[in-house]
Amino acid sequence: MNSAKHQFRYLRLWLYPLLAFSLLALIASVIPETPVKERAGAGVDLADKELRRMNYPKADSLYTSELRKNPGNAELCWKLARLEVSRGESVSFENADAALQHYRKAAEYARTSISLDSTNSKGYTWLAASLGIMADKIGTKEKLNRANEIKRELDTALRHNPNDETALSLLGSYYREAANIGWFNRVLASTFIGHVPKGNYELAEKAFRKAMSLDPEIIRNYHELALICIEKGNREEALHLMKIAVEKPVLFASDKRRIEKMRALLKKYSPAQPSTLSL
Numbered sequence: 001m002n003s004a005k006h007q008f009r010y011l012r013l014w015l016y017p018l019l020a021f022s023l024l025a026l027i028a029s030v031i032p033e034t035p036v037k038e039r040a041g042a043g044v045d046l047a048d049k050e051l052r053r054m055n056y057p058k059a060d061s062l063y064t065s066e067l068r069k070n071p072g073n074a075e076l077c078w079k080l081a082r083l084e085v086s087r088g089e090s091v092s093f094e095n096a097d098a099a100l101q102h103y104r105k106a107a108e109y110a111r112t113s114i115s116l117d118s119t120n121s122k123g124y125t126w127l128a129a130s131l132g133i134m135a136d137k138i139g140t141k142e143k144l145n146r147a148n149e150i151k152r153e154l155d156t157a158l159r160h161n162p163n164d165e166t167a168l169s170l171l172g173s174y175y176r177e178a179a180n181i182g183w184f185n186r187v188l189a190s191t192f193i194g195h196v197p198k199g200n201y202e203l204a205e206k207a208f209r210k211a212m213s214l215d216p217e218i219i220r221n222y223h224e225l226a227l228i229c230i231e232k233g234n235r236e237e238a239l240h241l242m243k244i245a246v247e248k249p250v251l252f253a254s255d256k257r258r259i260e261k262m263r264a265l266l267k268k269y270s271p272a273q274p275s276t277l278s279l
Contacts, residue, residue, distance in 0.1 A: 044076065051079075054253060056087045074117035081109035081126035085133065090253035106130035121161035128153035128170055147197040150174060165214035169221050172207035175199030176228060201228050219248050219255045223262055235269050242266050 047062035060083060067076045088102030107130040113123035128150045135146040151174060157167040178199030208225040211218065222245035229238035242262040250256055 044079070047079070051083060051086065052251060054086075054090070054250075056083060056090065059083055060087075072116055074113045074120050074123065077109045077113035077116060078120065078122040078126050081106040081113065081123075081130065084109060085126065085129050086252055088133065100134060103130045103134045107134070119160055121157040121164045121167060124153045124157035124160070125164055125167040125170065128157065128167070132170065132173070144197070147174075147178075151197070163214055165211045165218070168207045168211035168214070169218065169224075172204045172211060172221070173224055175204035175207060176201065176224060179204060180231075201232060204228055217248055217251065219245050219251070219258050222248070223258045226262070226265070230265070230269070239266060239269060 043062050043066045047059045047066070050056075050059035050062060060080075063076060063080050063083060067073065067080065070076060084102045084106035088099040088106065091099040091102065107127055110123050110127035110130060113120065114127065117123065131146050131153070132150050135150070154167050154171045154174065157164050158171070161167070174197065176199070178197035179201050181197065205225060205228055208221050208228070212221045212225070215221075222241045226238040226241040226245070229235070229241065242265060246259050246262055246266070248255075250259070
């Protein structure tokens with residue numbers, strides 16, 4: 001009898017850990033593993049450099065090569081969206097269809113990035129950018145139609161990252177556009193579309209200033225803020241902002257056009273220099 005008890009005790013000591021291990025193995029097989037976000041390869045750094053040089057074809061080749069190796073990489077997708085927006089902005093005004101193709105591709109890449117990683121702010125940011133530019137190219141009605149969607153994407157981006165400088169810059173533009181909608185257009189929008197973008201210069205200025213504090217090299221923020229200052233009658237600060245901006249490095253193709261516009265505004269609003277009198 002004692003021998004049987006001893007054997008049972010020995011069997012229990014050996015069997016229970018085995019059962020526990022088997023149970024853990026069963027649980028592990030049922031519960032899916034937490035997906036690990038894929039990291040982009042070293043080629044992305046090279047692609048980023050080519051983007052900054054505005055060598056868009058080379059950047060495209062490097063990004064897409066990395067994407068083929070890592071098709072589930074959300075970072076690569078939003079960077080390709082950023083690239084396509086940049087390529088669209090580099091197209092001449094006469095070739096609007098080609099530009100729109102780039103913006104549509106940008107929106108596709110951005111949506112893919114969001115589907116792969118819904119916590120990354122950049123996917124929402126570049127989706128908003130592509131939608132906003134497409135609407136701007138198509139016309140006022142399309143811009144009003146897409147206003148809520150654009151604002152929603154920007155709000156989501158900033159909820160995930162309050163310091164997303166690109167989202168803040170785009171939000172500033174959104175508020176500035178909303179402030180510029182006249183009462184007649186507001187009536188038309190509320191009548192035929194059902195909603196009107198809400199915003200004012202104060203909100204726009206706040207967004208641009210925060211974006212500038214996060215990245216002081218982006219020309220568009222100085223330009224857009226200067227335009228608000230002109231609208232508000234503060235030409236002195238507008239001139240100060242534009243003088244800083246025209247000395248900044250050109251990072252995007254659109255920066256060249258902005259600098260041209262700012263030089264024209266500086267010439268228009270700068271006080272006339274007193275002529276020097278020869279003695």
